[in-house]
Amino acid sequence: MIPELGHFAVILALGVALLQAIVPLLGWRRRDARLLSFAGSAAQGQFLCVAAAYASLTYCFVTKDFSVAYVAENDHSQLPLIYRITAVWGAHEGSLLLWVLILSGWTLAVSVFNRRLPLDMSALVLSVLGMVSTGFYLFILLTSSPFTRLVPAPAEGHDLNPILQDPGLAIHPPMLYMGYVGFSVAFAFAIAALITGRLDAAWARWTRPWTTTAWMFLTMGITLGSWWAYKELGWGGWWFWDPVENASFMPWLAGTALIHSLAVTEKRGLLKSWTVLLAILAFSLSLLGTFLVRSGVLVSVHAFASDPSRGMFILAFMAVVVGGALTLYAWRAPKLVTTGELKLFSREGLLLFNNVFLVAACAAVLLGTLYPLALDAMHLGKISVGPPYFNAVFLPMITPLFLLVGLAAVVPWKRGDWRETVRRLRWPAVIAVILGVLLPFALHGRTTLLAATGALLGTWAIFAAAQDVWRRMRAKLEWRAGLRAVPRAVWGMTLAHIGLGIWALGVSGVISFGDEKDVRLARGAETELGGYSFRFQEAGEQSGPNYTAQQGTVLVEHGGRVVATLHPQKRLYPSQGTVLTESSIDAGLMRDLYVSLGEGYDDGSWSLRVYYKPMIRMIWLGGIFMFFGGLLAASDKRYRLARAAERRAIEIAEGAVA
Amino acid sequence: MRYAIPLVVLVALIGLFIFGLQSDPRLVPSPLIGKAAPAFDLPTLDGQPQRMSQADLQGAPVLVNFFASWCAGCQEEHPYLMQLSRNSQVKLVGIDYKDAEADLRPWLTRKGNPYGQILTDLEGRAGIDWGVYGVPETFVLDAKGTILYKQVGPMTPEVWEHEIQPLLKATS
């Protein structure tokens, strides 16, 4: 009964979404405020329907209703409750339901927060979101319903893929989808602007907090994904340049470019057509990611079970949505031309440089990801494009961004002043050069070109960003007052840029000085790595809630002192007959010690993989900084001004009634 | 005009993806096609003769089938291989890949032996030289020992009739 209700709720949501797409458009043609304001109610109704559908699938998982095919595939009676709840998005069908839940959540948020927008703008935005939702509901109902029954119902479920039974992965997809889907709002704003032809500073101001919010979730989603892969895949890598990762990284790059070009459009009223194009691109790349992950056109480590009919549907959907948007763009964008001088050495000029490098980097990732497919299509043979290519191409492409980041806060709008710039940045520059040379030696006793460059660029980004806050703090007589006067938007930018610097330190550190070893150790034997000695004590049996494990004990010593006891496991999940290596990590800001278990031998010895990963935590710490930077920027006061005014008006009105 | 460039790029990408949906990204073409069969020297299962090398494959067209008793795809193609061995003139040589003899013999007894000769590649060295990356894989060799075709995955009637037979006809 419950799954049928869920299925029905999705059908209902489809109907509401269709109305939400069509009625406001009619209202806009007829200039009918009643039809326009229907969009908001539809958005709320749609959310209720999807929430009901989502709740019923969760109910099926929690109550282990194996008569539902999707539940039987991904649930198990021994699965801990928390993973029964997260298993809802453990495979294709359910994750799609999570996708539409989040999409309708964003739609709901737009309908609530956009009350201060012109009614036609807000209604058109909701209409576009309704169109996007319609496509996804059709996708669910036609190809991927999670509510299909299985007759006869099996006695036991097939279980959630054990590799997904991990807290990192439990929250990674929702975060990622918040980002992917969030870009649909910027997309909808762009389409609404193209339709109405109203694309001004106010439009940019409305769009900015939505974009920033989506971006910060995407940042967090990617960060969590990287952290999960590091700890779960068992060989210490944190980024693989896998097609699926690239699929999430491309919208991030486009979204980052969008955030920066929106600033230009808001402050200077320039670059309108470019900004609109980026808004369309960011969401289009999200859709592209969905296609790549779910269609099976590319071989990937973490793709969903693929199905060409699904691939065909998303492709057709993408063609309609993106094709429609770009056609509208080709038709309307020429009318958005704005005049105004833009100097290369000004904040907007530097932001444009930023856009050039970000978009080029994004295009390079796309090129590398699709190149093998393109060659194959032209019958030029099968090749692989992997991490060595991307590292060689991508790192040089983003290096100029670090130089720009340092200038960001210093160069004013319209016209920069070289002398002032040099005056304010000389200390950060001097510090960066000194640390670039010394830091690798101080931390690791030697240096490489990459390590020095990373330390230089990283500390440059950090200190140049910090000097802006420092200067603002010093501008007031009392430093606390100065600190309080720093707007949240500035805090946000500063934190995000510091995050980028921290990330660079981490990346260059771990690539330059990370080390690893494959060893076979007998009981009591030890091996040396990165100045630590790893002693293999013993291996024994362990059991968890739904697995049994062989667990090794490895004692790590440094300078004669035990610094960590690690327990790498090799788990057998009998439900799927899967064996997983569960690595054991002693984490620290400056270094991780990482051990994973290989094979056991008859003589009691085991093969182990031992890793020394200096500064790897900084990679994710950088991501966390960027997330909070986004949070602060999105909650800046100026986005709330209008709402505060609105609230005052309401208070006055209520006062009059009382 | 330049505002239409993104649209053009999109159309190209969609064309690319339509192609992508119809091809299997996992199939890797062999660089050995058109070349002489790689050298090997492997023991035979029945010991008559004791060992065989690539030179022993020459003289008539032959199918070289890498298989193993532990592989599911091999079970799938096995009935068809039996049928081929009965109805076709072409010689079938099996190379048993990383398989224990103790597992293989009962498997053959139970299911039947379609092979004219079985070689055992216990360590998978010959597999590497032939570029095998999963079993079953089947190579088609002409009378001179040149590799004409490679089938990755189970042999099927479609592949036999539409790909392999025409090739064999063309060479004979």
Next chain:
Amino acid sequence: MPFDANTPSSPPGRGPGFALHMHLRNAKNWIPACAGMTKRLGAALLLLTIFTANAEVETVHPPIPLTEQQEALYKGLLPELRCLVCQNESLAESQASLAADLRYEVRGLVAKGQDEAQIKKYLTDRYGDFVLYKPPFEQRTALLWAGPGLLVLLGLIMLVAYTRRTRGVPTAPPKNDEAALKKILDDAP
């Protein structure tokens, strides 16, 4: 002493639970699953494997000692080589048994004093260019390698052209002052 274990995988029939896994993995061997997530094959294959209780013989490779220089070459090479049976993993990462065999081959070639180009040729002769994660520069990959640079160049040219075009153009008054914004907001129908 360290030795190149490289997951020299277990001989068949060790430990009941782990043996089951080996069958499962090997059962799917022609679409082999590595650490990846091919899950759907599950139920159907389970049936098949129950009566084929045979296991792939996994070769135990003896250690090959390398000099420090050779070790560096070996470690540098592995991430550039693609494991063919896997979804998308390098030889350094993969736990597939073919990957272990190939690691052993590569290590052996390194020990024989072969250089990077020779080892890559050894692999491409057998498996084709697909094994190289870093495709060599040639006619068909020219765009792949030159593309990123061209993109940056194109972007910079467009940027400079844009600033040239707008030189001296009077700037439209920025609409970002609160009064103008408020007016726009108030214009709402």
